[in-house]
Amino acid sequence: MTRKQRRLTLIAAALAVLGVALGLVLFAMRDSIVFFYSPTDIEAKAVAPGTRLRLGGLVAAGSVVKGEGQNVTFAVTDTNRSITVRYTGLLPDLFREGQGVVAEGVLEGPGLFRADSVLAKHDENYMPREVADSLKEQGLWQHSGKADAPAGSPTTASE
Numbered sequence: 834m835t836r837k838q839r840r841l842t843l844i845a846a847a848l849a850v851l852g853v854a855l856g857l858v859l860f861a862m863r864d865s866i867v868f869f870y871s872p873t874d875i876e877a878k879a880v881a882p883g884t885r886l887r888l889g890g891l892v893a894a895g896s897v898v899k900g901e902g903q904n905v906t907f908a909v910t911d912t913n914r915s916i917t918v919r920y921t922g923l924l925p926d927l928f929r930e931g932q933g934v935v936a937e938g939v940l941e942g943p944g945l946f947r948a949d950s951v952l953a954k955h956d957e958n959y960m961p962r963e964v965a966d967s968l969k970e971q972g973l974w975q976h977s978g979k980a981d982a983p984a985g986s987p988t989t990a991s992e
Contacts (some may be wrong), residue, residue, distance in 0.1 A: 871963065872913070872914035885937075886937075887935055890933070890964055892929065894908055903922050907930075915944075924953070925952065932953060936948035936952075
């Protein structure tokens with residue numbers, strides 16, 4: 834082999850190894866690229882107990898039960914399925930029934946999730962995109978369609 838042929842062979846082999854490595858990484862991450870799972874996703878994918886993940890959806894109406902100390906139990910729903918969430922700690926100020934929430938923790942069993950942290954929506958217009966898409970697919974999306982004006986700015990109704 835000439836020097837040029839050895840160099841081309843080495844480059845081709847390096848590209849092949851890089852391609853295989855990239856393929857393996859993408860294959861391994863195919864299910865974990867999602868920001869969070871909805872209750873329906875968890876059931877459909879048969880996620881094993883003990884798996885660490887993020888659970889997102891709406892806090893089910895009438896499901897918030899405050900226990901002793903900082904223990905709270907509530908249900909997260911995507912309007913198809915619900916999962917009971919147990920959380921110990923301070924809840925965000927904006928946490929309430931009917932609002933979007935993302936809980937990070939461990940799936941303990943069918944229909945039971947132990948959360949380490951809970952994130953609530955930050956204003957009236959925010960909802961995780963996946964939750965909004967799920968609600969739109971079910972025909973339950975109710976968005977006003979108008980953005981709130983910044984504080985202190987005039988609105989078209991007052992002009």
